[in-house]
Amino acid sequence: MRATWKGAISFGLVTIPVQLFTATEEHDIPLRQVHEKDASRVRLRRVCEAEDVEIPYQEITKGYEAPDGSMIMLSDEDLADLPLPSKKLIDVLAFVDAGSIDPLMFSKAYYVGTSDKAAAKPYALLREALTESGQIAVTKIAIRSRESLAVLRVHEDTLVLQTCLWPDEVRPAAGITPEGDVTIRPQELQMAKSLMEMLSQDFDISALHDDYQEALQQVIEARLQGIEPPHEEAAAPTGGKVIDLMAALENSVRAARESRGETGSGAETAQVHELPVRTAAGKTPAKRATKTASKTTAKAAAKSETPARKATGSAAAKTAAAPKDTGGKKTTAKKATAKKTASKKSAKTTTTRKTTQKRASA
Numbered sequence: 001m002r003a004t005w006k007g008a009i010s011f012g013l014v015t016i017p018v019q020l021f022t023a024t025e026e027h028d029i030p031l032r033q034v035h036e037k038d039a040s041r042v043r044l045r046r047v048c049e050a051e052d053v054e055i056p057y058q059e060i061t062k063g064y065e066a067p068d069g070s071m072i073m074l075s076d077e078d079l080a081d082l083p084l085p086s087k088k089l090i091d092v093l094a095f096v097d098a099g100s101i102d103p104l105m106f107s108k109a110y111y112v113g114t115s116d117k118a119a120a121k122p123y124a125l126l127r128e129a130l131t132e133s134g135q136i137a138v139t140k141i142a143i144r145s146r147e148s149l150a151v152l153r154v155h156e157d158t159l160v161l162q163t164c165l166w167p168d169e170v171r172p173a174a175g176i177t178p179e180g181d182v183t184i185r186p187q188e189l190q191m192a193k194s195l196m197e198m199l200s201q202d203f204d205i206s207a208l209h210d211d212y213q214e215a216l217q218q219v220i221e222a223r224l225q226g227i228e229p230p231h232e233e234a235a236a237p238t239g240g241k242v243i244d245l246m247a248a249l250e251n252s253v254r255a256a257r258e259s260r261g262e263t264g265s266g267a268e269t270a271q272v273h274e275l276p277v278r279t280a281a282g283k284t285p286a287k288r289a290t291k292t293a294s295k296t297t298a299k300a301a302a303k304s305e306t307p308a309r310k311a312t313g314s315a316a317a318k319t320a321a322a323p324k325d326t327g328g329k330k331t332t333a334k335k336a337t338a339k340k341t342a343s344k345k346s347a348k349t350t351t352t353r354k355t356t357q358k359r360a361s362a
Contacts, residue, residue, distance in 0.1 A: 011092035017115035079145040095135045105164040112159035191249040198256040
């Protein structure tokens with residue numbers, strides 16, 4: 001690994017010859033700017049505005065534009081000879097608690113290595129002192145003609161120099177946080193902590209990778225093979241705006257458990273249900289559940305009573321219809337008897353007439 005800076009760490013009268021190595025690297029697939037019409041490279045050229053000609057890099061220097069528009073020329077020698085005590089020295093200013101520096105100020109990281117064997121013991125001494133005390137060293141260092149605030153801390157068994165922004169380079173966050181008082185209820189905080197614990201179980205940051213780079217590589221390989229590249233699948237609908245925060249937290253915990261192959265609602269969810277939760281509509285889910293249960297019970301009772309009522313009504317209708325049917329049968333029987341009697345009388349009359357006629361003929 002190539003060193004990017006050489007100098008020494010100085011705290012008090014102790015000097016440690018060290019060199020810095022870049023600790024991080026950003027992996028990215030290089031993409032060129034090309035002309036869409038013919039796929040030719042598009043290059044940026046350095047053109048002098050006065051002469052309208054391209055200038056080679058060797059003829060370019062730095063300049064400062066004064067308020068009146070005039071340009072002050074600054075050569076590389078001017079920048080290299082700046083009167084900076086931190087040019088080749090990592091000057092330790094103080095030792096502070098590790099949590100006293102806001103991570104928002106952290107910038108680029110460098111591994112700190114020794115320049116010779118004689119620096120091994122003071123290097124190890126500083127490393128152990130920082131580890132035992134739980135502190136970090138606040139320093140200043142000049143890298144590439146720019147002085148930066150930095151901290152020395154321990155990463156595993158190696159000292160790390162982390163450059164920082166100056167305090168006045170961090171913008172204030174005023175006006176960004178939500179306005180007004182927000183009340184957080186104990187059960188919401190409890191459920192949020194449960195979700196945090198569930199998402200943190202067996203988490204391994206080293207297993208994470210860049211999905212964007214993989215997807216871009218797949219598209220490039222598909223183009224090289226002359227086939228259609230993969231496309232992003234349509235995202236599932238999220239269901240709109242979340243109104244009930246507790247419901248969202250409970251569903252999140254449940255989904256996290258299911259993704260881990262766990263079942264059951266969990267003790268946390270059960271404990272939360274024991275507390276009343278007021279939603280945005282101002283109603284308590286327990287009360288709404290009671291009302292809903294009452295309505296459901298009433299509907300069920302009504303459904304169960306309806307067949308009985310129908311059966312009772314049907315029986316009553318049959319009972320009421322029974323006398324009518326009996327009366328009708330009796331009336332029909334009487335009519336039939338009357339017809340038979342009339343028929344007998346008619347037969348007797350006919351017989352009598354025939355007997356009379358015979359006697360008269362004799």
